[in-house]
Amino acid sequence: MKIGITCYPSAGGSGVVATELGHALAEKGHEVHFISYSRPFRLETEGTGIVFHKVKTVTYPLFKYPPYSLALAVRMAEVVRREKLDLLHVHYAIPHATSAFLANQILGEDRVKVVTTLHGTDITLVGSEESFFEITKFSIERSDAVTAVSRFLARETREKLRVEKRIDVIPNFVNPRVFSGAGDENLRDRLDLDEGPVLMHISNFRKVKNVRDVVRLLARVREATGAQLLLIGDGPERVPCRILAEELGVHDRIHFLGNRIAVHRILPFADLLLLPSTVESFGLVALEAMASGVPVVGYDGGGLPEVVRNGVDGALAPLGDLERMIEMTRELLQNPARRREMSKAAKGRAAADFSTEKITAEYEALYLRVIREGA
């Protein structure tokens, strides 16, 4: 098949999933074209046969906001026409599903099938905002197929956006060969880590991730456990976290590592991954941790319990109950044997239920169904 993929190229789960899907499809012999404003940060084009098509936006004094959605639609139509694509697969509804709809309007009889994958905040936060509600619902309903990364998200889409269309649940995936648990050998020395257990948090440091709670948690478990914390990623909450760490006197137990591409080399140093998000439609980083043999501590809400089995691959506190999360973390830090059991279970689950091979095959089957439906 000839597949066009559009995603956000910046660090973030939806871009990672789209990129890894592109790699896997290309490896299976499909022709893959990425269309976005810059090359997705993990995308390999050298030797993979994948082509990247950049969307150029025009700035003009009249435009306070350059109309990217329109430029994307035009580029999509152009690439579909020139490369004779069979299908466009867009990740994150806003504005990608809308641009795909517009591209098809331009293409007329040459229109292609559109598959939209919903990732989370495109429904739970942004898509439900008044200014986006109608267009998000419309564009989802006009897609030929819609997938959501968890049952939770499929439900939210039906309830919040009142979408009645069929939504297939295709979960996110991880490559067990990449997230194998083999870490960067020099990291411990480079960061001057001591023998204390390592807590880790990886995110885009947005409000929804509650990173300050991770700092508060460290302050509460540090004395009893000697834990240290690695914070990976960047975003609006980074500075407030630094300030809070100073206030709580734990700044010397935290390493802020910023955005890292090779998180698979860092994750194996964690004893636990902490993910106290208010809502997480899936929690790709939790799956990456599990594949690396790292149990996850988070909240029993959103799509996270579909990934992490409470008491098996990690521990999930009632949603928003930070006190319980602190207790659970402390208990696990003090029980290495329990952590080892969970580590083994987590690794097994990631490989069995969320492997690249398994999930790529699900997407391929969906593409075929959609293409045949119109034949």
Ligand code: GMT
């Ligand atoms: O958090 C975001 O707004 C970004 C978005 C993304 O592009 O990474 O995250 C969502 O998609 C991921 C990939 O499917 C999911 O693993 C995340 O759980 C989801 N984020 C939220 O639901 C907050």
